[in-house]
Amino acid sequence: MAIPLPSPSEPQQPSDAARINRLVDQIAGLDTSLASFDDLLDRLRELPDADPSRRALLIDSIELAAGERLRTARRKREVQELAGDGLAWLSPYSSLSADQHRRKLDAAATTGDPAAVRTARDDARMWAEDEARRQDGARIRSALVAELQELGYEVNVQGHEWSEGTRITAARPNEPNYDVQLSAVPGGQIPSKVRAYDHAGRGAGVNRRDVEVEHSWCEDLAK
Numbered sequence: 528m529a530i531p532l533p534s535p536s537e538p539q540q541p542s543d544a545a546r547i548n549r550l551v552d553q554i555a556g557l558d559t560s561l562a563s564f565d566d567l568l569d570r571l572r573e574l575p576d577a578d579p580s581r582r583a584l585l586i587d588s589i590e591l592a593a594g595e596r597l598r599t600a601r602r603k604r605e606v607q608e609l610a611g612d613g614l615a616w617l618s619p620y621s622s623l624s625a626d627q628h629r630r631k632l633d634a635a636a637t638t639g640d641p642a643a644v645r646t647a648r649d650d651a652r653m654w655a656e657d658e659a660r661r662q663d664g665a666r667i668r669s670a671l672v673a674e675l676q677e678l679g680y681e682v683n684v685q686g687h688e689w690s691e692g693t694r695i696t697a698a699r700p701n702e703p704n705y706d707v708q709l710s711a712v713p714g715g716q717i718p719s720k721v722r723a724y725d726h727a728g729r730g731a732g733v734n735r736r737d738v739e740v741e742h743s744w745c746e747d748l749a750k
């Protein structure tokens with residue numbers, strides 16, 4: 528889209544032509560609609576007919592106007608890209624929290640401030656990553672409960688589901704003096720321990736049956 532300048536009666540300054548072509552390249556290379564630059568492009572095309580003594584001033588004026596519009600267009604594009612990135616992180620989720628982050632992104636994008644949109648994008652990404660880990664943990668705990676039940680354990684879950692930060696107990700009906708406590712600690716780990724209860728005939732300290740039950744649990748856990 529370079530606009531060549533014909534040789535005027537006075538020697539043409541190469542820097543003028545270079546500045547003009549640079550401006551045109553910047554405008555044409557920007558990934559945005561050129562409609563907002565139509566008037567500037569028209570002014571650039573009229574430069575060959577302008578008084579050579581005024582051409583440098585005219586170019587200065589066009590450069591100032593084009594620079595401001597280019598900065599505005601780039602800022603708008605950056606805002607759109609940041610907002611789109613944030614919405615992509617939220618796309619797998621449908622919840623009140625996800626909708627709240629979407630509204631924050633929309634509000635930040637309305638301001639046209641890339642810094643505000645970047646903050647909203649980062650918040651959305653962190654929430655989405657945390658939500659993904661939470662959902663993965665919930666699926667793992669649900670699967671573990673189902674597997675324990677298939678192995679013959681009676682599982683005691685407090686509430687509707689085994690939530691992060693809570694414990695469950697699992698026991699075999701034929702082993703009333705023992706159970707297993709499993710904890711859903713933050714971070715996805717599930718530590719467990721076998722518990723033995725006092726009963727008639729139980730001796731002091733750890734006995735052979737304790738070791739057998741704990742070994743049996745380790746085998747079941749491996750399954």
